Amino acid sequence: MIKIEGLSKSYGNQPVVNDVTFTVHPGMVTGLLGPNGAGKSTIMKMILGLVTPTSGKAWVNGASFASTSAPLGEVGALLDAGWVHPARSARNHIRAIALTQGIKAARVDEVLELTGLATAANMPVRKYSLGMKQRLGLAGALLGDPRVLILDEPINGLDLDGINWIRSFLRQLADEGRTVLVSSHLMSEMERTADRIIVMGKGQVLADGAIADIVGGQHEATVLVSSPQPDALTVQLRDAGARIQQTDNGRLQVLGLERATVGDIAASAGIALHELRSIDRSLEDAYEQLVAEEATFSAINPTKGHR
Numbered sequence: 001m002i003k004i005e006g007l008s009k010s011y012g013n014q015p016v017v018n019d020v021t022f023t024v025h026p027g028m029v030t031g032l033l034g035p036n037g038a039g040k041s042t043i044m045k046m047i048l049g050l051v052t053p054t055s056g057k058a059w060v061n062g063a064s065f066a067s068t069s070a071p072l073g074e075v076g077a078l079l080d081a082g083w084v085h086p087a088r089s090a091r092n093h094i095r096a097i098a099l100t101q102g103i104k105a106a107r108v109d110e111v112l113e114l115t116g117l118a119t120a121a122n123m124p125v126r127k128y129s130l131g132m133k134q135r136l137g138l139a140g141a142l143l144g145d146p147r148v149l150i151l152d153e154p155i156n157g158l159d160l161d162g163i164n165w166i167r168s169f170l171r172q173l174a175d176e177g178r179t180v181l182v183s184s185h186l187m188s189e190m191e192r193t194a195d196r197i198i199v200m201g202k203g204q205v206l207a208d209g210a211i212a213d214i215v216g217g218q219h220e221a222t223v224l225v226s227s228p229q230p231d232a233l234t235v236q237l238r239d240a241g242a243r244i245q246q247t248d249n250g251r252l253q254v255l256g257l258e259r260a261t262v263g264d265i266a267a268s269a270g271i272a273l274h275e276l277r278s279i280d281r282s283l284e285d286a287y288e289q290l291v292a293e294e295a296t297f298s299a300i301n302p303t304k305g306h307r
């Protein structure tokens with residue numbers, strides 16, 4: 001389990017993480033989602049003791065990570081898949097980490113096998129694709145068989161096969177009872193990967209919950225309707241509190257009323273309808289709206305939440 005409480009970080013007088021509190025539970029994949037610069041990596045580094053918080057605290061399995069005696073057995077981290085020495089083979093890279101941490105050599109081949117790198121293990125890393133480097137980063141993270149995994153943008157740069165592979169891999173790790181925290185700047189990546197997402201914007205938590213709840217929480221009923229009497233219908237719907245926009249093809253986009261209500265209003269006013277349907281908002285829309293709302297609010301209230 002990872003717990004952070006009131007965590008803040010400023011560089012100079014620039015706040016980059018601002019009073020963030022959340023708990024990441026074992027047995028599920030938790031996504032830390034936010035646009036570039038939202039503060040996701042900084043939070044991960046503070047959990048790992050690589051960046052000192054300006055205020056607040058982070059615990060991994062009940063203790064501060066810096067105080068742990070076998071760090072790789074406690075937490076596996078993937079922060080930057082590109083830092084490996086280019087001339088070194090994957091096997092030698094993982095071996096070197098194992099040696100410094102007192103991990104037995106047999107585990108090296110186990111993690112290379114687990115991450116699908118066994119057949120490429122003797123190749124110099126400079127010949128690796130980004131996806132292979134991501135797998136290598138994961139292999140390193142898994143070396144100590146940790147209960148907690150912290151992975152910064154592990155899906156970045158993977159092709160579709162790679163994405164599917166990592167999704168099922170993370171699922172398996174969570175099913176084994178591990179705590180899995182994964183960051184991404186793309187909702188599409190998190191959509192089928194995470195059980196729960198924490199949405200960040202400008203260093204703050206904007207939303208936290210199951211994806212369906214977050215989309216639902218942002219949801220405003222949107223109905224598309226067409227009628228031979230659009231003007232009369234517009235008047236009736238506006239009277240009921242709806243906001244109406246005319247679409248290019250003459251339909252009305254109705255915001256703020258449910259589909260059945262729109263149908264009932266038209267029927268009681270004797271207005272014919274030729275089309276009546278709800279529009280499903282995509283996850284991406286909900287995410288963009290959340291982040292855009294925060295950006296707008298911060299712009300008009302620049303001191304908001306910044307300490």
Ligand SMILES: Nc1ncnc2c1ncn2[C@@H]1O[C@H](COP(=O)(O)OP(=O)(O)OP(=O)(O)O)[C@@H](O)[C@H]1O
Pocket residue numbers: 011016034035036037038039040041042043185
């Ligand atoms: N060492 C540092 N000194 C100054 N500013 C920093 C430092 N590290 C991060 N920042 C700034 O903090 C903000 C948050 O960065 P962070 O890397 O945590 O964001 P992120 O959400 O992980 O985004 P990305 O996906 O782009 O890495 C950014 O504006 C970044 O420029």
